Amino acid sequence: MTMLTGGCLCGKARYRVADAFAYAAFCHCKDCQKSTGSAFKPFAGIETDKFELACEPAELLLYGDAINHDARCAACGALLYSRVRDGAYVHVAMGTLETAPTIRPGEHIFVRSKAPWHRIADDLPQYAGHVADGPPLNR
Numbered sequence: 001m002t003m004l005t006g007g008c009l010c011g012k013a014r015y016r017v018a019d020a021f022a023y024a025a026f027c028h029c030k031d032c033q034k035s036t037g038s039a040f041k042p043f044a045g046i047e048t049d050k051f052e053l054a055c056e057p058a059e060l061l062l063y064g065d066a067i068n069h070d071a072r073c074a075a076c077g078a079l080l081y082s083r084v085r086d087g088a089y090v091h092v093a094m095g096t097l098e099t100a101p102t103i104r105p106g107e108h109i110f111v112r113s114k115a116p117w118h119r120i121a122d123d124l125p126q127y128a129g130h131v132a133d134g135p136p137l138n139r
Contacts, residue, residue, distance in 0.1 A: 005054065006080065006096040008073035013080055014054035017092055021046045021103040024094070025131075026124075029110035035063075035070055035079055036093070039118035042105055043091040048083065051090040107131060 002019040024044040032041035053060075061077075062069040067087040071080050082091040094101070108120055112128040120126060125136035 004101060005098050006092065007054075007098065008076050008078035008080060008096065010073060010076040010078075012055065012075045013059045013071075013073035013078070015080060015092075016052050016054050017046060017090070017097075018050040019101050020050055021092075021101055022089070024101075024103045024105040026105050026108045027110055028108060028114040028118075030113050032110075033113075033115060039115040040108070041079075042094040043082070044094055044097075044101055044103055044105075045084075045089050045091050048088060048090055051081070051092070107136070111137060 003016050004019050005014065005016055007014040021044040024042070026040045026042050028040045033039060035041065059074055061072045061074040063072070064070060068083055070082045072078060073080065078096065079093050080096050081093060083089070084091055105124070107125040107127060109127050109131060110129055111120070111126045114120070126138045127136055128134065
């Protein structure tokens with residue numbers, strides 16, 4: 001299995017992850033907007049056991065609890081990943097990957113809270129919330 005590496009802006013916080021992502025999306029929820037300072041967060045989801053830190057845990061600042069949290073570099077503040085779904089999955093912030101994964105985002109989620117100044121300019125499916133919450137809005 002191919003392993004990918006990723007890290008923060010200053011290089012102190014690092015991780016390794018299998019190139020075996022289960023899904024990838026562009027999330028437009030308000031939490032992702034605020035945590036990234038952008039219109040959306042491109043992320044790729046993978047089972048937690050396929051992700052490992054390549055730095056000391058002290059290099060990270062966790063926002064949330066031990067099971068579900070956002071992980072940032074404690075030095076530069078870069079958002080690296082989020083542990084979600086009761087700790088079963090990791091959502092890797094795709095911009096922190098140093099090598100392109102084989103997966104590409106396949107949809108936009110939480111477009112009901114999309115930044116009003118941002119225009120989605122691709123043809124990917126757009127969902128009001130999670131994909132499982134209903135059919136795409138643009139089909």
